[in-house]
Amino acid sequence: MALILSPVVFGIGGVMGLFVDGQDTRTPAHYHGMIAGITLAFIALFYSVFLPLLKRAITWPRLSIASVWLFGVGQALASTGLFIAGGHGAARKTAGSEQGLTAFSAKLGMGLNGGAGLIAIIGGALFVWVATTALLNKQSDD
Numbered sequence: 001m002a003l004i005l006s007p008v009v010f011g012i013g014g015v016m017g018l019f020v021d022g023q024d025t026r027t028p029a030h031y032h033g034m035i036a037g038i039t040l041a042f043i044a045l046f047y048s049v050f051l052p053l054l055k056r057a058i059t060w061p062r063l064s065i066a067s068v069w070l071f072g073v074g075q076a077l078a079s080t081g082l083f084i085a086g087g088h089g090a091a092r093k094t095a096g097s098e099q100g101l102t103a104f105s106a107k108l109g110m111g112l113n114g115g116a117g118l119i120a121i122i123g124g125a126l127f128v129w130v131a132t133t134a135l136l137n138k139q140s141d142d
Contacts (some may be wrong), residue, residue, distance in 0.1 A: 001065060003040075021038045025113075040072050074117065079113075082110075085113065088109065090104040
């Protein structure tokens with residue numbers, strides 16, 4: 001699943017890069033999508049290649065799947081929120097009232113970024129949990 005979501009999220013970030021113009025939040029939307037796509041590929045490699053090479057079994061297989069979905073979808077939506085906000089004038093590298101969130105759509109985009117970012121963080125934390133428990137378990141007989 002991670003190898004399917006990886007190019008999708010990477011592609012979303014790539015398409016956003018075509019519209020980067022100026023100092024708004026479309027720039028971080030672009031690179032967050034690109035980096036998240038690469039991260040998903042490494043998560044897939046860890047689950048499907050590195051753990052078997054180390055003869056470690058995933059203790060929580062459902063959580064491993066959930067980690068991929070939560071991280072991938074969360075990052076795609078968070079990037080989309082940044083892109084929407086930037087398209088409506090939200091400045092990057094600013095905070096508070098200086099960010100220029102006057103348009104409702106900019107506020108909506110930043111809200112989507114925050115909520116979806118939390119989902120992605122949960123997915124990343126699940127990955128750390130699944131990976132750590134697999135690495136600390138005894139070697140499998142395979």
